[in-house]
Amino acid sequence: MIQICITSRLSSLPIVVAYKKGYFEEFGVKVSLHLNTHHKAILPLLDAGRVEAGEIPTIAYLQESFLKKSKLKRIYKGIYLYHSPLSFYSRFQFKPEDLTRNKAYILPVPHINSVERLFAEKFLEEYAPKNPVKVRYIDTPGFLEEKEFLKPNCLGLVSDSFSSPFLKNFQDFGNSLDLPILKPNTLYPSTLLAFSGDAILKTGREVSGVLLAVKKAIDFLQNTTNQSTGNLWDDLQLSHFYPHLRVGETKNLLTAHPLIQKGIFSHLGDESSLYPLLKDVYFRLIRRVIQPEAVSAALNFEEILSALEPKKVFDVRKLSSFQEPTNVKLHAPSQINYRKLNAVRHLIVDVNSLVLDMLQGNYGSRLNTDETLQLDNRVKVLVNSMLDSFNAKIELQREEITELENLISILEIKLDRSAVDLQYSEEKYRYLFEFSREAIALVDADTGSILEANNQFRLLTGYTRGDITKMTIEDIILGKQVSSQLGFGSDLSSDTMLSLPDVEILAKDGTKVEVDISFTSILLSPKKRYQVQFRPNSERKEQERLQHEFISNVSHELRSPMTNIRGYLEFFKSDTSLPFNAEHTNMLEVIDKNAKRLSFLIENLLKLTTSREKDKEVEVVEIFDPVPVIEDVIHMNSHLAKGKSIEWDLSLKKGLFIRGIKFEFSQIITNLYVNALKYTFKGKIGISLKESNGKVEIIVEDTGIGIDPTYKNQIFDRFFRIPSSDNKKIGGTGLGLSIVKSLVEKMSGEIFVESTMGEGSKFSLYFPKINATV
Incomplete structure (x- = not known):
């Protein structure tokens, strides 16, 4: 089993594609992928032989290749993975004079020994040669790049729009400056696939199978098109390896991305693009300046690529690239007799082994302890207790994450149901709107344009759908009362209501139709709309006429008996010969007042049943x-x-x-x-x-x-x-x-x-x- 360590940056995509598409099995290799957050964790795992292969920065490999190490401790080059068209990005377009030595800036990089870090140094040297600034380079995992980039003291970021998609929304200095470092169409070898010495010594043939599978994946990526990758990225389900990227975003990045067509995934590299970056770069661990000739020799992949060309598995140990690394033989730490070391050194070695276990994902690893009270054993007990505490918290967090995932799944189901219900509601509303018995039109509150009108409106006016979309409400309604009262384009309240009786509208054939109109404001999307209802008022007017006629007839019929009642009442009141007592007189007064009230009601019935008052008294x-x-x-x-x-x-x-x-x-x-x-x-x-x-x-x-x-x-x-x-x-x-x-x-x-x-x-x-x- 070959274990390969990768990061969550898109530079590892060829390895992931080879794994998901079964290219490793095709060449007879069993592979497991271990996702790590940072290159920093992969290098020590390779160095200790804990993993067989891993994705590492090209410059970090270059430094490792100049260190005197044994075969077991050496890291061997395999094949290029990613070439980056680097540029300098910032949140704003700063000028050289804006930089000050009094302020300490930060600049995120994938690794302290990476081509991005060297590019950043060279860019600042060329951009502000007379104004050197204090910059602290921070090793940053891919999923934290955006967070660090947005910090106020972050000067910028060196990357490209493919591996860091969020950068497309910010300032690209490559589009506005003419500096030697910002040459267009230059690709820098960013990362490569490397192997541990233990893997080369024990699994020579399996290593060649890994190289063949990755090379095939790189060729596949170079040939991607819109037609061939329509549903590819959904089928591969890459979200597990790149969790910080949304599914839709990942698909848009990978489907025929211009940078992929440009060749960012390639097993062929030009190490000469690194020379301007490596000039005068002093590696403290090496204590020497790297010369172009040495770089060319260290990054020469011709022998490996030639051996891969027949596309058959072979033993890589026969290639000179995987032979004795130096003339001076060194001993790997695993060959040292730890029993001769003192307790403190023994403790350090054990802790180092524990850390490597945890970097490899084995969080259950613990230090071996005994029942003695020696200092190293007491420290081991405390470290194990601390790890147990951390593991308990991690387990609780995992349970919470599982619950959140379940909750998210439930919410997604509810969201899908809501979307279906919303679609059904929209269709239902459209059906009710279209086939309503009322003539209805939707009007834009800003312009007065008619957006839509239902079937009853079209029957009433004779206009077609094509006619309606070219008209405003003022083209139909005769008079200026609508525009003066609604004020299209002004800032009106969201609950505006207006009723206009007896309004004339213009039909398509030129005739005038009398209607009652009501405006009701509604909010559809961020914009305001008016729902306008048109009701023909001929039926209403006919009802009012009949009602007026009926009340008029009734009032006339009531006048005659009321005249007689009041006449006889006056007679009784004026006849002093009638034997009325006080109670009778009081009753006559009540009758008289109610008769007057009834007469008044009869006279005013017509006033209450018609809007046209005539002959006001x-x-x-x-x-x-x-x-x-x-x-x-x-x-x-x-x-x-x-x-x-x-x-x-x-x-x-x-x-x-x-x-x-x-x-x-x-x-x-x-x-x-x-x-x-x-x-x-x-x-x-x-x-x-x-x-x-x-x-x-x-x-x-x-x-x-x-x-x-x-x-x-x-x-x-x-x-x-x-x-x-x-x-x-x-x-x-x-x-x-x-x-x-x-x-x-x-x-x-x-x-x-x-x-x-x-x-x-x-x-x-x-x-x-x-x-x-x-």
Whole structure:
């Protein structure tokens, strides 16, 4: 089994593709992939022989190749993986003079010995030669690059738009500067596949199979096209290896990406592109300057690539590239007799082994302890206890992650269901909109353009769908009342409502159609829309005409008997010979006042049933105290309470004056008081009058049957009566509250109603308070 360590950067993609597509099995090699966060962890694992192969930075390999090591400790080159068209990116376009030595900057790099780090040094040297700055290079895993890049003290980042996709949204200095380091079309060998000395010594043939499989994957990536990779990346399921990239983002990156076509995945490399970066670079561990000739020899892959060309498995140990690395033989630490070491050195070796185990993913590894009380053993016990504590926390976090994953799965299912429900709702709304019996159009609130209209609207106007999309609402509605009241393009409230009766609209054939229009604002997406309803008003006008005719006929028919009633009443009142006592006289007065009230109602029926008032009589407006009028109304209608267990609660403050017609005000109080008596079988009726916020407040309340909240907004409509068995028994015309509302508004007043079924109703009237001296 060959274990290969890779990072979560896209530079490892050839190894992942070879693994997912079965290329390793094709060449007879069993491979397991171990995902590591950083190159820093892969190098010591290779050095210790814990893993057979791994992805490492080219410059890090270059440094390792100049160290004197034994075959076991040596890291062997295998094949190039990734070539990067490097550039310098920043959150903003800074100038050389903006850099200051007084500030310490940071710059994320994949590894301290990486081509990105050398490129950054060379770029800053060329960009600001007279203004050197303090830069601290931070080894950063791929999934943390964006977080470090966005920090305020981060100077920038050296990378490309493929391995770091988020950089496409920031400033690329390569597009705006002409520096030698920013040469276009230059690819720098960034990472390569390397092998441990132990793998070369023990599994020579398997190593060649790994190289052949990776080379085939690189050739596959170079030949990707839109046609051949339509669903490839979904099928490979790469999210496990690149968790910091979204599935859709990964697919968009890999499907015929321009940089892939340019050759960023290639087993052929040009080491000469590294020479400008390596010049005068001093490696402290090597204590020497690397010359171009030495680089060319260390990065010469010709022998390996030639051996791979037949595409057959062979023993790599026969190649000179995998022979004795140096003339001086060194001993690997594993060959040293640790029993001769002292306790502290023994402890260090054991801790080193433990760390390597954990880097390899074996978090259950522990130090060997005994029952002695020696210092090294006590330290081992403490380290093991610390690891147990950390493992317990990690296990809890894993359980939490599992729960979160389950929750996310549930939420995804619910989201899918919501999407289906939303689609169904949209289709249902569109169906109801299109086939509604009302003529409806959707209008843009900013421009007044008609966005859509349903079938009934098209039948009403004769316009087609093509005609409608080219028109505004003002092209259809004659007159300027719409634009003046709605103000298209202005900042209107989201609950705008407007009703326009008796409006003429222009049909396609040039005829004019009279309709009633209502505008209701709705929010669809971020923009505001108007839903406009068009109702032909010919039927409404015909109903009003018939209603007016009916009421007119009824009023005329009632005038004759009322004239006779009042005539005989006057006769009885004026005949002194009739033996009337005080009670009889009082009854005649009540009859007289109610007859006058009935005559007034007959005369005003037509005014309440038509918008065209004709032959207005001269009305006497006066300033009066409403209390006497209220007391008179209570006295005249007291006989209606006979036989009922009703209590009265009167609280009337005198000295408050209002303006209006006394008789009309008496009609308001009479209707409210009579309704309270009619709908209250037992309990209490209260009438109060007081001053409230500079107005005269009159409240009529009862403990009767109450008003159904469903019909609360309709009780003031003419001829409307709540459909209930109680109403049928009590009787009525449905005009009382309509008359009240009309007369209250005529006196510049307001009326409000509060009611609870089974508990009673409360009518509140507010009239402007008038100074009695006026």
